[in-house]
Amino acid sequence: MNTAQFLVKSDLNFVDKASFTWQTPSNIALVKYWGKSNPQIPKNASISFTLKNCHTVTTIDFIKKEKSEEVTFNLFFEGKPKDEFKPKIAEFFERIQEYCPYIFEYEMTINSKNSFPHSSGIASSASGLSAIARCLMSLENEINADLSEEFINKKASFLARLGSGSASRSIEGPLVVWGNHPEIEGSSDLFGVQFPYKVHSVFENYQDAILLVDKGEKQVSSSVGHNLMINHPFAENRFLQANENLGKMSTILQEGNIKEFINLVESEALTLHAMMLTSNPYFILMKPNTLEVINSIWQYRQEHNSNICFTLDAGANVHVLYPLDEKESVNQFIDKELAKYCQKNQYICDATGLGAKQL
Known part of the structure; x- marks a missing residue:
């Protein structure tokens, strides 16, 4: 598995501050994945419908700080501090630090809200983690401006997966496959890909x-x-x-x-x-x-x-x-x-x- 493609390979032109807001959807799997190995590798491939109205809106404000060995962030969910969510986000940042070394350069304030109830069987971690990943990729594009849209989507899915497996399927739509499968061209355990074949009109x-x-x-x-x-x-x-x-x-x-x-x-x-x-x-x-x-x-x-x-x-x-x-x-x-x-x-x-x- 080629994870080296997602390492930052060029010098970064850091900005003093930046802010990005992304709306990312939940998804509903048609063929389910249940079971994984580390780091967030699925035991089987899955395919999902990307949703339209069930989404998370996340803003991350980045302020340049003295570089340290720690990732620093504040987290607000629907306007209130949400300390119980912080361990999962901290674990996510720990998993992605190799691929996003710039997170050590900024203090991050994360403001997030859902259009639906979290932790109730609608994939809230999928929309939430994909939104954070998309904001991070906006920052990476800002300080390393020659990234293609295709690469940004692929790396955003790759990063999101390290927070929540199903989040890898919330970057694009309307049908996304995650997991290596011999019949799905371009499929990978590392990121989601749009279903690559023409879909019959009844499913549009x-x-x-x-x-x-x-x-x-x-x-x-x-x-x-x-x-x-x-x-x-x-x-x-x-x-x-x-x-x-x-x-x-x-x-x-x-x-x-x-x-x-x-x-x-x-x-x-x-x-x-x-x-x-x-x-x-x-x-x-x-x-x-x-x-x-x-x-x-x-x-x-x-x-x-x-x-x-x-x-x-x-x-x-x-x-x-x-x-x-x-x-x-x-x-x-x-x-x-x-x-x-x-x-x-x-x-x-x-x-x-x-x-x-x-x-």
């Missing part, structure tokens, strides 16, 4: 309504869940299955077979949670209302010959996926039948998006 502007079944923090973090795959009795078969499913998904996306898409996406979601149920220690992130939603979706699909389906991330919330031509009817169904299973009837209407953008 695909809709994702996120039902907020439980807005509380997860009882078991994704990091802990990933680690439980190390001695999992079904781990090796799962990694093989996921890579096979990604090959199948590639064909489905190109050919537009929506019935096969539904089957594979739902199977992947349930397999992810089956891995949690069969870990030791075992755990359950679904809630009773998660199952109520799933059963209601299955019933609606059968009765209306619909192409609605669901997927789940590592949490209780349900992502309701459906093609654009069913938007009106499915939204009515969600409002009348599914919203009652959400906390305070809350859900987020989202769709596929194009990745990070500077504000």
